Amino acid sequence: MNKILVTGASGQLGSEIRHLSSQYPFEFIFTDVAELDITDEQAVRHFFETNKPNAVVNCAAYTAVDRAEEDIETADKINHLAVKYLAQAAQEYGAKLVHVSTDYVFDGNGHRPYDELATPDPQSVYGDTKLKGERAIIELGIADSAIVRTSWVYSTFGNNFVKTMRRLGAERSELNVVADQVGTPTYARDLAAFILDMLPDFASPKTELFHFSNEGVCSWYDFALAVMEMSGLDCKVKPIPSEKYPTPAKRPFYSVMSKEKAKAQLGVEIGHWRDALQRCIGEM
Ligand SMILES: NC(=O)C1=CN([C@@H]2O[C@H](COP(=O)(O)OP(=O)(O)OC[C@H]3O[C@@H](n4cnc5c(N)ncnc54)[C@H](OP(=O)(O)O)[C@@H]3O)[C@@H](O)[C@H]2O)C=CC1
Numbered sequence: 001m002n003k004i005l006v007t008g009a010s011g012q013l014g015s016e017i018r019h020l021s022s023q024y025p026f027e028f029i030f031t032d033v034a035e036l037d038i039t040d041e042q043a044v045r046h047f048f049e050t051n052k053p054n055a056v057v058n059c060a061a062y063t064a065v066d067r068a069e070e071d072i073e074t075a076d077k078i079n080h081l082a083v084k085y086l087a088q089a090a091q092e093y094g095a096k097l098v099h100v101s102t103d104y105v106f107d108g109n110g111h112r113p114y115d116e117l118a119t120p121d122p123q124s125v126y127g128d129t130k131l132k133g134e135r136a137i138i139e140l141g142i143a144d145s146a147i148v149r150t151s152w153v154y155s156t157f158g159n160n161f162v163k164t165m166r167r168l169g170a171e172r173s174e175l176n177v178v179a180d181q182v183g184t185p186t187y188a189r190d191l192a193a194f195i196l197d198m199l200p201d202f203a204s205p206k207t208e209l210f211h212f213s214n215e216g217v218c219s220w221y222d223f224a225l226a227v228m229e230m231s232g233l234d235c236k237v238k239p240i241p242s243e244k245y246p247t248p249a250k251r252p253f254y255s256v257m258s259k260e261k262a263k264a265q266l267g268v269e270i271g272h273w274r275d276a277l278q279r280c281i282g283e284m
């Protein structure tokens, strides 16, 4: 029996893993900051010593992209230093590690889907701290560890762009949304299934990077339009350029990721973002 520690389990991804957990023959330990604060190095070691998980899926993160620009130290603690503590504990106690990262590690100046060999160049504090977290794992040379980069995550659980659009769409008759930032949305349930499916057989002498999102490409504007349409909301969405929606953090203009490696090596079949969105909104 595999004993899987899930950190940050009250967030979107963690909640989706919990939702799917009864379908998998694993024993799960779900923790969020109250049960295991991953920035507390001693607490992390103690937790591994006491519970001896065979695997850890790190869903904990500092995901407030704009707030991170001001709150650099906290973002770094959670997205970087804490990831090192988890990786060290996983190495010491022989547990598999699956860590989740982001498309925001890329500068967004590309025009073809980024694969796992593409050079990251984050443009925001959030992206920078997430990249430092990735590197902390890679530098340890830890076996049986995977970093899954994903993008534009939403779920019925937690906070996300889909929920923001539904709220604003119900309140307003018109909404401006950026149309020059392009990427791929990811239903957290599909990401959760991908991670749980890969875990049992996953083995690697070093850290493997994988990209995972739903299929297809869209702008935030296209995404917002689809949310309104599928939610039956009569709110007019207007496309605007990024300079008309100034934010503290710079977002990549293009952050589409190639999933070829995950498909070839792990045999995953991935649904289109519109179908995934429809499934999620159907549960809201
Ligand atoms: N959301 C997105 O669009 C994307 C997310 N990702 C990555 O996917 C992963 C999962 O994201 P998602 O589920 O959306 O994130 P959420 O923000 O929904 O959840 C993160 C969870 O981690 C918790 N947490 C924060 N600090 C700590 C801590 N010190 N110890 C333990 N838990 C803590 C949060 O608690 P609290 O809420 O109290 O802070 C929250 O419950 C993250 O690695 C994220 O970077 C990648 C691409 C896109």
Ligand SMILES: Cc1cn([C@H]2C[C@H](O)[C@@H](COP(=O)(O)OP(=O)(O)O[C@H]3O[C@@H](C)C(=O)[C@@H](O)[C@H]3O)O2)c(=O)[nH]c1=O
Pocket (backbone or CB within 6 Å): 063, 064, 065, 066, 102, 103, 104, 150, 151, 152, 153, 160, 161, 164, 175, 176, 177, 178, 181, 220, 245, 247, 251
């Ligand atoms: C609410 C709103 C946002 N926007 C823009 C701002 C931004 O450029 C874009 C997305 O908005 P958000 O701030 O909700 O999304 P953001 O927090 O940037 O989402 C990111 O989160 C992190 C955690 C990730 O890892 C990324 O993959 C990505 O999902 O939409 C509008 O144009 N109009 C609006 O009314």
